[in-house]
Amino acid sequence: MEAHPSHAELSHVLPKYPKTAGSLLQTYNDLKLAQQWEALEVLDVPSCARGAVKGRRPNTEDTLFVVPCSLAESLNISWFHQAFHDLGKPPHVYLAINADDSNIVYYKLSPGIVKPAV
């Protein structure tokens, strides 16, 4: 993992939270290289004991937040409220669920009821 070029950008957060290091690295790589997000920044979210990623989708203006987690973890709503709060209460947050085979499933979570766009 250390040999991966992205490790340098994550080095300030990865050693702090070894349990979620793998999912953070996978999510960051996917967003940066595969999804080609722009202006990527890694944030430290101590209340959730992990790092989060902030960035923009290509050719858009909105900043989006992605919180990585692994399939093996159990999460609950209060954890999520805390995450929302610490990230500055954005309208929605993406949860990136990582599997061992490097599949990532993104879920869009918003506080309250949101009507679908179309």
Place this chain on the structure above:
Amino acid sequence: MSLIGPSQPRKPSGKGGAHRAENNRIYANPLPLLFITPGNTRYISPHRVLGLFGLSGVRIENPHCEGVLDPATRSVWITNSKDAMILWRRGFFGKGDLSRSEPSWYTRQVNARKAAGKYLTSEEIREKRRKERQQFKLDRSKALAEAAAEKEAAFAEGREASTVAIPSGATWKPQPAEGLSLPSVHPEQGIPEEDPIEEDPVEEVEHLQLTLQEAFFLLWNLDCLTVLDSVTDEAMGLKSIWSAFKRVYHPPGIAPNLSSTYDGRFDNPFLVHYAAYHYYRSLGWVVKGGIKFCVDYLLYKRGPVFAHAEFAIVVLPVYEDPEDQKTSPFDLNNASPFSWTWLSTINRVNSQVQKTLILTYVTIPARSRVNPEVLSSPAALSHYSVREVVLRRFIPARMRD
């Protein structure tokens, strides 16, 4: 997979004979090992003489692939692209970490730069399909809004509303937009921000990621994979790989005096999942991850490129001794009795995509009956048993015959 889609004109080398023949040629070998029968059966050859004695002159060609264990992501990384291709093409092992299936990130970057990609990768086809579906949804919502406005106007005037055609998935056709079948990424947008003009040579940063179960299957049963330690870069022997793979599921950075609570446990998630993986692989199925369908594994008859998965596997560990579950440091998924709503949800999701749900019960041996000492070698796996229960929804009103 949605059944609705715009009908496409048949391309000459589409999913017709040529494409299928090509796939049959590329993916001809079901396992990384090749069995070479020496040809030339006309003359008396050592191969035929051996055959008379009941011995086979078949030579086994072993690709000897190499990978690195990464405990953080719980996987084995294959960085050599030749090995990655071999493992993907002979048995569909692993997944490119920046791609849907086959490592194709490099090809996509090159395609994006040239913007003349003649062969669209599967990700690009997926993007195209998503854009078309998005357009269809926009057209449909516009038509619905028009119909509603028309009805309002008609009601206000007291006349009959004239019908507005609302596109349905089967009848809607995508409008030919600018550009034909090229990927919709413009050259400037495809290249990272730092060099909009110059072509910086693209460096391959993708690797093939094998799950621990796939890696262990390859190295233990076929002996075609060498796993290097991530820190020392040395090849690991079977014994050290066995304990390292189990240790991946221990909490990282644990104190040595506490690690004994995690050792010698039969309910290590690696063992439980490996039992199920080995069971289906040895029966000839191609086993891939099933996170996209809320299940543990998907079973393909020949491979993902040939047909969609027919079966969705959920691994349900069962403790032979309930006491083991109480003292377990691992929080195994689905080890407790599940709720009806959970089962119903998963079954619904999979019936929508025409997959049959299979509940795979893996029995975890009791520590009281089987000595935990056996866990020092893979022979411990013989103590696990696997049973399956196939689930189909029965609707009495419709299924009368």
